Amino acid sequence: MIIDTLNNATTYQSLHPGFKTAFDYLRATDLNSLETGIIEVAEGVKIIVAEGEARSAEAALKTFECHNKNIDIQLLIGGVETMGWKPRKDCSNVQGDGYSDENDILFFEEEADTFFTLHPMQFVIFYPEDVHAPMIGEGLIKKLVVKVAI
Template identity: 65%
Template sequence: MILDTLENGNKYFSLHPNFKVAFDYLTSTDLKALEVGKFEIAPGVKAIVSDSEGKTAEVALQKFECHNKNIDIQVCIQGSETIGWKPRQDCTNAKGEGYNEEKDVTFFDHTPDMYFGVKDGQFVIFYPEDVHAPMIGQGLIKKLVVKVTI
């Protein structure tokens, strides 16, 4: 997991071939003007914009998740968000059928090891080994999740 500000995005280009594409998009786009929905930025780089009320930790933990095929770059566009995190190696209680290949997600029945805040202009990168519960907070949270295919 990496937590930083968008102005430092160029420091992470070397971590994945498509991070440059993702961060170039993030720093050259008026993120506040983005409409809710899903779209492709480039091959292997897609975006999901959401705009909803923050959740309690209990509600967010119902979808304590990680991915196998994608790296998430989650950007807080508006509001203040808290995210729960735990290393995947410490998560052994998968919910339901386990990994859903179609949706590239596994949900876990665990409690985060830590919570941290993300505000306007900050991002967090979640790798497949990062189990996370986003959207914890009060009031409106607008965010962009850039999914980078591994």
């Protein structure tokens, strides 16, 4: 997991070929004007523009998630968002039917090891080994979830 601001994004571009594409798009776009939906940026890089009411930590941990095929870059646009995190290697209580290949998601029933808070123009990068619970807080949250194919 990496947490930083969009101003420092170039620091991470060499970590994955799709990161430069993603961060170039984010820096060149009026992010506040984006409407909810999916934007196909390039092969292997898409952005989900999401807006919704924040939820309690208890509710968010019911969808404590990770992915196998994508790295998430979650960039906060509006509001204040807290997220829970735990290393996947420490998670054993798989929720439901297990991994969904179609949706590239696996849910766990676990407690977070730590919580952190993002403010506008801050991002977090979640790798497959990062189990995360987003959208914790109060009020409206607007964010981008960049899916970078592995």
